[in-house]
Structure formats: structure tokens, C-alpha cells
Amino acid sequence: MLITALTQSIEYLAGRSRLVYALMGLYYKSIIRQEAHLAGISSKDKILCIGGGPCPYTAILLHKLTGAPVTVIDNNRFCVQKSLGLIKRLNLQDEIKVLCSEGENIDCHGFSVIHLAMQISPKEKVLKRLLGDAQEGAKILVRMPKPVVKGFYCNISCNPFSKGCVAHHLFANIDSTALFVKEGFPFEAAF
Ligand SMILES: C[S@@+](CC[C@H](N)C(=O)[O-])C[C@H]1O[C@@H](n2cnc3c(N)ncnc32)[C@H](O)[C@@H]1O
Numbered sequence: 001m002l003i004t005a006l007t008q009s010i011e012y013l014a015g016r017s018r019l020v021y022a023l024m025g026l027y028y029k030s031i032i033r034q035e036a037h038l039a040g041i042s043s044k045d046k047i048l049c050i051g052g053g054p055c056p057y058t059a060i061l062l063h064k065l066t067g068a069p070v071t072v073i074d075n076n077r078f079c080v081q082k083s084l085g086l087i088k089r090l091n092l093q094d095e096i097k098v099l100c101s102e103g104e105n106i107d108c109h110g111f112s113v114i115h116l117a118m119q120i121s122p123k124e125k126v127l128k129r130l131l132g133d134a135q136e137g138a139k140i141l142v143r144m145p146k147p148v149v150k151g152f153y154c155n156i157s158c159n160p161f162s163k164g165c166v167a168h169h170l171f172a173n174i175d176s177t178a179l180f181v182k183e184g185f186p187f188e189a190a191f
Pocket residue numbers: 004007008011050051052053054055056057058059073074075076079101102103104117118119120121122126
């Protein structure tokens with residue numbers, strides 16, 4: 001998708017320039033704080049971030065805010081390579097692991113919090129898979145686009161099982177983040 005390529009290019013620059021990294025922080029900080037609060041994340045959680053890009057800012061800040069270890073995946077090898085370099089430069093390699101994997105194939109066992117970036121595609125397929133396979137009680141955070149930019153992203157058609165959501169600031173293309181909780185029933189049949 002064009003929007004994914006554009007975001008990856010900006011993030012690639014963020015991994016190389018402190019100024020762009022700081023600007024990215026201005027965009028993301030309040031969003032990620034609200035997400036951590038919505039899911040009640042603590043240092044006892046294990047976080048999986050799906051779609052880290054070349055600069056996995058969400059993974060980095062979720063770890064810094066909560067102390068929880070994070071595994072971040074991306075299905076683009078170039079992004080994973082750049083992301084690994086950045087995590088190493090920040091000396092966070094013991095706390096944040098970066099892997100190349102498809103969101104729809106990842107083994108999500110053992111993760112108590114799972115975060116889906118806005119550019120994830122196919123988003124509904126990935127969410128259904130997670131709600132089927134994740135451990136009971138796992139919290140899944142899903143970013144939703146603002147209506148004006150909805151056409152640029154892969155979306156989920158309905159969210160009847162959302163347990164809550166937070167709205168984000170006016171200047172973000174992310175409208176809100178929805179929270180899903182894995183319940184102890186077969187999700188596939190109910191979606
Ligand atoms: C550009 S990033 C945005 C995330 C941002 N860096 C953050 O910290 O929140 C979104 C990434 O999701 C990846 N992606 C999209 N669909 C995916 C999928 N099904 N599985 C794994 N990664 C995916 C893209 O390759 C892209 O690099």
C-alpha cells in the first residue's frame with residue numbers, strides 16, 4: 001500500500017536523524033501513553049507489536065513507559081534490518097526483540113498484550129487469527145484510521161467485541177485505538 005511505503009520512508013529517516021526521531025515522538029507520545037493506559041500495561045506483561053517498520057517507536061515507548069519486554073515483528077526484511085540497527089544503537093536489544101514475520105502467521109502464545117499498527121494488512125484476518133489463538137485474557141490494541149483517510153488503510157468491517165477505545169488528537173491520522181480482549185470462547189464462530 002502507498003501509505004505504508006510513505007510511512008516506512010519517514011520512519012527510515014527517523015532512524016537516521018535525531019530531529020526526525022524527535023518529531024515522530026511529538027506525533028506518537030500521547031497516542032502511545034493513552035494506549036498503555038487503556039490496556040493497563042505493567043512490567044509483568046509481555047508485549048507483541050505487529051508492524052514495527054524501520055523505526056519501531058511504539059515498541060520503544062511502550063517498553064519505556066511500562067518496563068515490559070517487547071517483541072516487534074514486520075513482514076518487510078529491509079524494515080527489520082533497519083529496526084534491528086536502531087534498537088542496537090539505543091542499547092535496547094535485551095528488552096526489545098525484532099523479528100521478520102507475517103502478522104497472520106505469528107505464534108502469539110505467551111503474549112499478554114498485542115499491538116496492531118494502523119498499516120497492518122490484512123488487518124481483519126490478523127485480528128481474527130489473534131482472537132482465535134491468543135492466550136485467554138490477552139489484550140489486543142488495534143489502531144483505527146480517521147474517516148477522511150480510511151480509504152488508504154486496510155480496515156476491519158466491524159468491532160462488536162471491542163471492550164473500549166481511546167480517541168486520539170486532531171492532528172493524527174489515527175482516529176482511535178480499540179481494545180479487544182481474548183475471551184474463553186471460539187471467536188471465529190462469533191465474529
Ligand atoms: C510503517 S509501520 C508503522 C508502525 C510504527 N513504526 C509504530 O511504531 O507504530 C507499519 C509496518 O507494518 C508492516 N506490516 C503491514 N502488514 C503487516 C503484516 N500483515 N504482518 C507484519 N507486518 C506488517 C509494514 O511492513 C510496515 O513496515
